[in-house]
Amino acid sequence: MSKIAILGFGVVGSGVYELFGFGKSYSGITPDVKYILDIRDFPGIDAPFTKDFSVILDDPEVGAVAEVIGGIGVAYDFSRRAIMAKKHVVTSNKELVAAHGYELLKLAGEKGVNYLFEASVGGGIPIVRPVAQCIAANKINEIYGILNGTTNYILSEMTKNGAALSAALSDAQKKGYAEADPSADTEGRDACRKVSILSSLAYGRHVYPGQIPTEGIESVTADDIRFASALGCRIKLLGRMKAVGDKVAAYVAPHLVNSGSMLAGVDGVMNAVVVRGNAVGDILFYGAGAGKMPTASAVAADVVDAVKHMHARKMIGWDKGGDDVVADVAQLESAWYIRTGAAREKVAREFGEVVFAGGDGSNVALGAAGATGAADGSAANEPAVSGPADEPAIAFKTAVMNGYKVRELLDRGVPALSLFRVLGDH
Numbered sequence: 001m002s003k004i005a006i007l008g009f010g011v012v013g014s015g016v017y018e019l020f021g022f023g024k025s026y027s028g029i030t031p032d033v034k035y036i037l038d039i040r041d042f043p044g045i046d047a048p049f050t051k052d053f054s055v056i057l058d059d060p061e062v063g064a065v066a067e068v069i070g071g072i073g074v075a076y077d078f079s080r081r082a083i084m085a086k087k088h089v090v091t092s093n094k095e096l097v098a099a100h101g102y103e104l105l106k107l108a109g110e111k112g113v114n115y116l117f118e119a120s121v122g123g124g125i126p127i128v129r130p131v132a133q134c135i136a137a138n139k140i141n142e143i144y145g146i147l148n149g150t151t152n153y154i155l156s157e158m159t160k161n162g163a164a165l166s167a168a169l170s171d172a173q174k175k176g177y178a179e180a181d182p183s184a185d186t187e188g189r190d191a192c193r194k195v196s197i198l199s200s201l202a203y204g205r206h207v208y209p210g211q212i213p214t215e216g217i218e219s220v221t222a223d224d225i226r227f228a229s230a231l232g233c234r235i236k237l238l239g240r241m242k243a244v245g246d247k248v249a250a251y252v253a254p255h256l257v258n259s260g261s262m263l264a265g266v267d268g269v270m271n272a273v274v275v276r277g278n279a280v281g282d283i284l285f286y287g288a289g290a291g292k293m294p295t296a297s298a299v300a301a302d303v304v305d306a307v308k309h310m311h312a313r314k315m316i317g318w319d320k321g322g323d324d325v326v327a328d329v330a331q332l333e334s335a336w337y338i339r340t341g342a343a344r345e346k347v348a349r350e351f352g353e354v355v356f357a358g359g360d361g362s363n364v365a366l367g368a369a370g371a372t373g374a375a376d377g378s379a380a381n382e383p384a385v386s387g388p389a390d391e392p393a394i395a396f397k398t399a400v401m402n403g404y405k406v407r408e409l410l411d412r413g414v415p416a417l418s419l420f421r422v423l424g425d426h
Contacts, residue, residue: 002029002030002031002032002063002064002307002310003032003034003059003061003062003063004020004031004032004033004034004062004063004064004065004066004303004307005033005034005035005036005037005056005062005064005065005066006033006035006036006037006065006066006068007037007053007056007065007066007067007068007069007075007078008037008038008067008068008069008070009036009037009038009040009042009047009049010068010069010070011292011295012068012092012119012292012295012296012299013036013038013066013068014292015292015293015295015296015297015299016066016068016296016299016300016303017033017036017047018293018296019293019296019297019300020032020033020300020303021033027304027308028308029304029307029308031300031303031304031307033047033048034048034059034061034062035048035049035050035055035056035059035062036048036049036050037049037050037051037052037053037056037078038051039051053078053081056082057081057082057085057087062087063087063088063306063307063310064087064088064089064090064303064306064307064310065078065082065087065088065089065090066090066091066299066300066302066303067079067082067089067090067091067092067093067096068091068092068093068299069093070093070095071093071095071096072095072096072099072100075091075093075096076096076099076100079091079096079104079115080104080107083104083107083108083111083113083115084107084111086111086112086113087113088113088114088115088116088306088307088309088310089104089108089113089114089115089116089306090116090117090299090302090303090306091115091116091117091119091120091299092117092119092120092295092298092299093117093120094117094120094121094190094193094194094197095193097117097120097193097197098192098193098194098196098197098208098209099208099209101117101197101200101206101317101318102200102206102317102318102319102320102321105316105317105318106317109313109317112313113313114305114306114309114313114314114316115317116302116305116306116314116316117197117302118298118299118301118302119295119296119298119299119302120193120194120197121147121194121197121198122147122194122271122273122285122287122289122298123149123271123287123288123289123290123291123294123295123298124287124288124289124291124293124294124295124297124298125271125273125285125286125287125288125289125294125298126285126298126301127198127273127275127285128197128201128316130275130283130285131143131198131201131202131275132201132316133316135275135277135279135280135283137279138277138278138279138280139243139277139278140202140203140243140275140276140277141242141243141276141277141278142240142241142242142243142274142275142276143198143199143202143240143241143273143274143275143276144238144239144240144241144242144273144274144423145238145239145263145271145272145273145274145285146236146237146238146263146266146270146271146272146273146289147190147191147194147195147238147239147252147271147273147289148185148188148190148191148194148237148239148271148289149177149268149269149270149271149288149289149290149291150172150177150178150179150182150185150186150190150269151185151186151188151191151216151217151237152236152237152266152267152268152269152270152271153168153172153177153178153268153269154168154169154172154178154186154217155168155217155220155225155234155235155236155237156267156268157171157172158220158222158225158235159225159229159234159235160267162222162225162226163222164221164222165217165218165220165221165222169182169186177269185216186216186217186218187214187216187218188214188215188216188217188237188252188253189209189214189216191214191237191239191252192209192212192214192239192252193209194239195207195212195239195240195241195250195251195252196208196209196212196250198239198241198273199212199241199248199250200318200321201316201318202241202248202275203241203243203247203248203318203325204318204319205318205319205320205321205322205325206318206319206320206321206325207241207248207250207321207325207326208321211250211321211325211326212250212251212252212326213251213252213253213329214251214252214253215251215252215253215254216237216252217237217254219254219418220235220254220418221339221418223339223393223395223418224337224339224395224418224420227337227339227357227395228256228337228357228395229259230357230395231256231337231355231357231395231397232258232259232260233256233257233258233259233264233337233422234256234257234259234264235254235255235256235257235420236254236255236257236263236264236266236423237252237253237254237255238252238253238254238255238257238263238423239251239252240252240253242332244327244331244332245327247324247325247326247327248325248326248327249326249327249328249329249331249332250326250329251329253420253421254420255420255421255422255423256337256397256420256421256422256423257423258423258424261423262274262284263423266286269288269289269290269291270286270287270288270289271286271287271288271289271290272284272285272286273285273286329403330402330403330404330407331402331403331404332402332403333400333401333402334400334401334421334422334423334424335397335398335399335400335401335421335422335424336397336398336401336406336419336420336421336422337395337396337397337398337418337419337420337421337422338395338396338397338398338406338410338414338416338418338419339393339394339395339416339417339418339419340393340394340395340396340414340415340416340417341392341393341394341415341417342394342413342414342415344356344394346413346414347394347396347414350409350412350413350414351396351398351399351409351414352399353399354396354397354398354399355396355397356394356395356396357394357395357396357397393417395418397422406419
């Protein structure tokens with residue numbers, strides 16, 4: 001038996017305990033939960049609770065701990081102290097890994113233990129190990145995907161039922177898919193943390209959340225959903241990272257996605273991530289990105305892996321970050337979706353060749369000849385969005401251009417009510 005401790009008995013922690021409570025052997029390893037740390041009382045639950053972390057820290061039988069407390073404060077302190085005591089640490093804490101991953105991984109290397117975090121990105125979707133190990137021989141050209149189930153559920157409901165964002169959010173909260181305070185999801189911060197981890201892993205240096213331009217779904221309206229459909233697209237909140245020389249352009253923003261693409265069919269609370277390598281091409285990872293048992297499954301797998309490698313190091317991690325790690329996302333090119341109150345003639349005059357969505361969202365028309373290009377998916381929703389216009393809104397898709405160019409054209413009198421990148425036909 002291998003003695004472990006679980007730090008936190010919330011949704012995920014209770015799931016991990018449930019998985020290990022059957023005494024099942026995993027690849028010859030039978031984890032034994034000796035302690036569960038939580039400051040709360042759980043009357044009626046027969047489990048090895050403790051409120052004193054030092055008991056776990058000082059017990060030589062405990063070789064690994066699963067940190068599922070969340071947040072940065074106590075979770076960071078306990079994780080660091082456990083590593084200093086030469087105990088393996090497993091976590092589902094995306095906020096902690098995104099903020100302190102380099103530091104904790106470096107410390108773990110110095111102490112000869114493992115710091116594992118599969119559950120921090122895709123919940124039950126295995127994505128960290130494949131990027132770090134299975135396709136390690138590839139140059140990762142791009143990673144993009146749906147990384148937040150709450151926002152994906154909201155956008156799916158808006159698309160299927162024509163609901164306003166506020167109504168779809170309320171429904172998500174009633175069904176337990178969204179927190180009482182959903183801002184980390186709806187403002188894109190949750191997806192940003194996952195992009196931080198994937199970018200750091202794929203490109204070898206720490207990319208911090210503060211270096212990642214992040215936009216949520218608050219600006220998406222029912223009109224945008226309708227216009228996107230008329231353009232043969234659906235709106236998805238994507239986290240994206242793309243290699244630009246020896247740097248990475250990483251961001252989170254709503255995108256128009258071709259209705260026939262793989263990602264367009266990912267609905268509800270499901271997540272999907274596409275990894276594009278120079279040797280393997282595109283690989284799609286799909287599944288439950290959150291939830292009690294899917295996340296507990298990933299945590300439990302890391303615990304088993306840590307115990308199996310009790311006296312060996314897993315070579316996973318990245319180097320120190322810095323200002324020279326990230327590229328300017330506004331330099332990246334893509335087609336753009338723009339909803340505006342400007343007249344079609346004005347739009348065609350400034351933007352050249354565009355594709356209009358019909359005013360009622362029921363048809364697509366071609367704008368005046370001029371600029372050339374087609375939709376591709378490369379970049380971030382960087383330019384700011386202008387205020388409302390006086391004319392009835394129309395929407396259109398531009399030719400390919402970078403963020404600076406689209407900003408220049410908008411400043412000529414085409415105010416943007418909504419402004420999203422277009423992923424293209426991926």
